[in-house]
Amino acid sequence: MRAPVLKPILAVYCGLFLLFLYGPLLVLGILSFQSGPEGGPQFPIIEWSTYWYRDLFGMNPPSRIAPLPIEEGLIRSLVLSFMTTVVSTVLGVMSAQAFRQKFKGSSAVFYLIVLGMMVPGVLVGLGTALLANTLGIDRHWWSTAFVLHVVYTFPFAFLVMLAIFNRFDPTVEEAAWSLGVTPARTFRKVTFPLIFPGVLSAMLFCFTLSYDEFSRTLFASGRDLTLPLAIYGTFSVEIHPNIFAFGVLTTLFSLALLAVYAVLMGMSIRRAQRVLVQEEA
Known part of the structure; x- marks a missing residue:
């Protein structure tokens, strides 16, 4: 199989793989903006709201939905x-x-x-x-x-x-x-x-x-x-969108860890390069 034919196939495969990998996170984020307190894991969204994010922090009035024991x-x-x-x-x-x-x-x-x-x-x-x-x-x-x-x-x-x-x-x-x-x-x-x-x-x-x-x-x-x-x-x-909202916040927390990791990695690499220069000198 020649390269011009192989490249589109690999591109489609890579796109499908990324969709399979990050598609659930996208759906999770969309469902977390359901209206509440009666909104459930339904699609398409009937009414957009940040109700379930406020629910995680106890900012909503009491309802029949118990808060997450997290x-x-x-x-x-x-x-x-x-x-x-x-x-x-x-x-x-x-x-x-x-x-x-x-x-x-x-x-x-x-x-x-x-x-x-x-x-x-x-x-x-x-x-x-x-x-x-x-x-x-x-x-x-x-x-x-x-x-x-x-x-x-x-x-x-x-x-x-x-x-x-x-x-x-x-x-x-x-x-x-x-x-x-x-x-x-x-x-x-x-x-x-x-x-x-x-x-x-x-x-x-x-x-x-x-x-x-x-x-x-x-x-x-x-x-x-x-x-x-x-x-x-x-x-x-019972499944409620507060689970999805918490999943989104957890994902953001993970991304923040990766950002801190990248910063520390860059600092450590520069420090290691300085050590090598000093040793060579």
């Missing part, structure tokens, strides 16, 4: 995601640093680490719940669910940092060691600024995966619900 769940999810991000990223950096050199049993350790992302979350969550009940351990989002989140997100941070260290030039560290700088100070002043873009990527991976994790949290969080579980609980009763 306040405590949102706080739990954010705290859990932050805890998971810190622990998984630190473990990922340390493990990838250790794998820069071959050691006995490295292959077994590698597959043991990535096993956490390969085992289905339902099986891991159910197994953890059964083990906790057998041992008489209370399940909470900050204990059993936190451990499962770390087991799940740690391999992603490890693989990201492993790729970063595979492209890392060790002569930069050797130059610092030749000047009598200790390994700890070399890592803090030389290595870490150079790998910081990878650290940011690992943190973003861990936070995103932990924030919307459902299957592992369902079995291991106990009675306290995180945000995905709280939203899922509302679907079993």
Whole structure:
């Protein structure tokens, strides 16, 4: 097949893929502007309104529509995601640093680490719940669910940092060691600024995966619900456009995180370039 024929086909395929990927977000945004409180998930829109956005912030008068139980769940999810991000990223950096050199049993350790992302979350969550009940351990989002989140997100941070260290030039560290700088100070002043873009990527991976994790949290969080579980609980009763409005705000929050990530990434790249220039000088 010639290139002039292949290009339109690839363009159509790319357009359909983007539509499949972002079409639900567009529909979500449109449905979030239904009128209320009687408006439902119907299309086309009968009357446009920001009622459901005001409903999320408690700015509407009381009605038969119960507010979304997201306040405590949102706080739990954010705290859990932050805890998971810190622990998984630190473990990922340390493990990838250790794998820069071959050691006995490295292959077994590698597959043991990535096993956490390969085992289905339902099986891991159910197994953890059964083990906790057998041992008489209370399940909470900050204990059993936190451990499962770390087991799940740690391999992603490890693989990201492993790729970063595979492209890392060790002569930069050797130059610092030749000047009598200790390994700890070399890592803090030389290595870490150079790998910081990878650290940011690992943190973003861990936070995103932990924030919307459902299957592992369902079995291991106990009675306290995180945000995905709280939203899922509302679907079993009745669907209202306040869910869609919250989805739009969550998407905007994710885009804001990406913007912050892009800014920090640019700052870290410029800082790494300055370090390289200083080392060459």
